[in-house]
Amino acid sequence: MPRESVSVEVAADCTAVFNLMHDYDRRLAWDTLLSKAVLLDGAAEAGLGVRSLCVGTWRGLFLPLETEYIRFEPGVAAAVSLTNQPLFFEAFAATIRHESLGGNRSRVTYIYFFRARPRLLAPLLEPVMNVLLKRETQKRLDALRHYLARM
Numbered sequence: 001m002p003r004e005s006v007s008v009e010v011a012a013d014c015t016a017v018f019n020l021m022h023d024y025d026r027r028l029a030w031d032t033l034l035s036k037a038v039l040l041d042g043a044a045e046a047g048l049g050v051r052s053l054c055v056g057t058w059r060g061l062f063l064p065l066e067t068e069y070i071r072f073e074p075g076v077a078a079a080v081s082l083t084n085q086p087l088f089f090e091a092f093a094a095t096i097r098h099e100s101l102g103g104n105r106s107r108v109t110y111i112y113f114f115r116a117r118p119r120l121l122a123p124l125l126e127p128v129m130n131v132l133l134k135r136e137t138q139k140r141l142d143a144l145r146h147y148l149a150r151m
Contacts, residue, residue, distance in 0.1 A: 001091070002130040007109040008141040012148045014098035014106045015075040021096060021108075021144070022046040022078060030147035033060060033140045040066070048072040051083060059136065063087060071095070088125060090117035108144065110137055 010017055020026060024046065027037035036055035043050045048069055056063045067080035075098060082092040094112040101107055112133065116125035 001113055001115045002126050003111070003113045004130060004134050004137070005109055005111045006134060006137045006141055007107055008138075008145050009101065009105060009107050010145045010148045011105055012151070013075075013104055014100050017106055017108055017144075017148065018075045018078070018096075018098050020148070022072075024052065030144050031140055032143045033057065033136050035062065046072065046078070052080070059132075061087070063089070065089070065092065067092075067094075085117070088116055088129065089114060090119070090122075091115040108141060110141060112137065 020030070024037050024039050028034060031037065033056060034054050035057045036053065038053050039046065040051040040053055046052070046069060048071070051066060051068045054065050054067070056065075063086040064084070065082060065086055066084040068083050069078060070081050071077055071079035077095060077097045079095040080093065082089060092112070092114040094110060097109045097111070099107040099109070114129070114133070116122040116129055
């Protein structure tokens with residue numbers, strides 16, 4: 001199961017970054033990986049146990065990933081786990097950690113794990129998927145950094 005970690009330093013404190021990242025009304029303003037991001041089941045805001053639907057852009061084959069927040073500590077960390085099985089993903093989970101660097105700066109670290117399907121092709125699919133996912137995750141975090149710099 002591939003595991004990767006991507007980090008970026010931003011010019012904002014942990015709480016502001018955390019709040020922006022989990023504000024689904026503003027998600028598409030900065031998130032380059034998504035074409036749609038909504039909370040499900042009538043949820044008004046993200047939180048522990050809340051489910052979301054995030055749909056990729058054309059680069060992500062418009063894959064719909066439904067996830068559930070399994071950790072939600074404002075300003076510290078959030079984690080989600082996949083609740084559906086979109087094409088090519090048997091499992092997926094991600095954690096976003098926030099670390100204060102002082103002086104209104106912080107580090108955002110995105111850690112993800114996944115398992116490809118079908119299992120028979122996983123040894124071939126996972127290396128390619130991992131390269132693409134890591135590259136898109138870095139672009140996404142760079143876009144977050146640029147968005148925060150303009151605020």
